[in-house]
Amino acid sequence: MSSLRGLLSSSLSQSPSSSMFLSSSPTIEMFPLCTYKRPTYDHRVSRTSLSYAQRRLLGIPRKHRNALWLSFCPNQELCRPHCSCNLRDKNNLARYTVVRCKHAATGSAGDSHSLSADLKMESEVRGACFYAVTAISAIFLFVLMLVGHPFVLLLDRHRRKFHHYVAKVWASLTVAPFYRIKFEGLENLPPPDTPAVYVSNHQSFLDIYTLLTLGRSFKFISKTGIFLFPIIGWAMFLLGTIPLKRMDSRSQLVYFRN
Numbered sequence: 001m002s003s004l005r006g007l008l009s010s011s012l013s014q015s016p017s018s019s020m021f022l023s024s025s026p027t028i029e030m031f032p033l034c035t036y037k038r039p040t041y042d043h044r045v046s047r048t049s050l051s052y053a054q055r056r057l058l059g060i061p062r063k064h065r066n067a068l069w070l071s072f073c074p075n076q077e078l079c080r081p082h083c084s085c086n087l088r089d090k091n092n093l094a095r096y097t098v099v100r101c102k103h104a105a106t107g108s109a110g111d112s113h114s115l116s117a118d119l120k121m122e123s124e125v126r127g128a129c130f131y132a133v134t135a136i137s138a139i140f141l142f143v144l145m146l147v148g149h150p151f152v153l154l155l156d157r158h159r160r161k162f163h164h165y166v167a168k169v170w171a172s173l174t175v176a177p178f179y180r181i182k183f184e185g186l187e188n189l190p191p192p193d194t195p196a197v198y199v200s201n202h203q204s205f206l207d208i209y210t211l212l213t214l215g216r217s218f219k220f221i222s223k224t225g226i227f228l229f230p231i232i233g234w235a236m237f238l239l240g241t242i243p244l245k246r247m248d249s250r251s252q253l254v255y256f257r258n
């Protein structure tokens with residue numbers, strides 16, 4: 001899995017299903033938060049020319065499988081760990097992307113075939129390890145959450161800082177062996193107690209880990225299906241995540257009231 005660089009910048013959320021965090025106060029500020037994990041190729045690639053391994057390497061989420069094309073700006077210094085590229089989707093929206101990718105020096109237009117077999121294997125192994133680490137750590141930490149839950153309900157029913165701390169540990173443990181998160185613009189965040197709405201572009205599920213490492217006691221808004229995931233869904237319930245039935249306008253009203 002490629003590295004990820006978290007951006008706290010003025011980019012706009014592109015996806016209607018972005019993760020959002022809502023405060024109950026009438027004075028609300030909004031903070032767009034973008035996370036990307038896009039490695040780099042210095043040539044234009046069409047969707048049809050991308051192998052499975054390349055799509056995994058590029059970190060293209062399922063929802064962008066209909067993207068017409070991806071344009072990666074030529075970068076003269078591919079060996080540098082930081083590269084930039086633009087991602088355009090079918091609506092022709094350009095997205096500024098910054099990545100830190102150890103594969104940056106390996107990609108070229110000519111060797112995509114030999115590259116793809118190696119990368120497929122590597123990305124499969126890395127993916128399996130990632131899920132193993134995140135699942136095993138979640139099991140142990142969920143038990144901790146469960147034990148602490150009565151105290152959380154008694155002492156800190158709304159913010160649930162203890163649960164958020166456990167979730168932060170979980171996210172940090174999961175992420176640490178696989179990629180480094182670099183935050184930019186943290187100084188633009190309001191103080192932790194200031195009511196705010198955080199808007200993430202939700203380019204992939206990795207933004208959840210990134211957001212949790214912020215250490216803020218926010219509430220995710222999530223589609224209800226995710227609550228059915230074992231351990232993670234239960235932990236979301238303990239965290240006080242707000243469920244949203246996306247096609248149900250009444251459910252949307254309920255979460256705005258909350």
Ligand SMILES: CCCCCCCCCCCCCCCC(=O)OC[C@@H](O)COP(=O)(O)O
Nearest residue numbers: 017019138141142167170208220221222223235
């Ligand atoms: C015990 C370890 C601690 C575990 C803490 C887990 C915290 C997990 C927080 C999960 C927050 C989930 C937010 C999901 C937001 C959401 O709802 O995204 C929908 C997208 O996917 C798009 O779905 P789709 O359009 O159906 O592909």
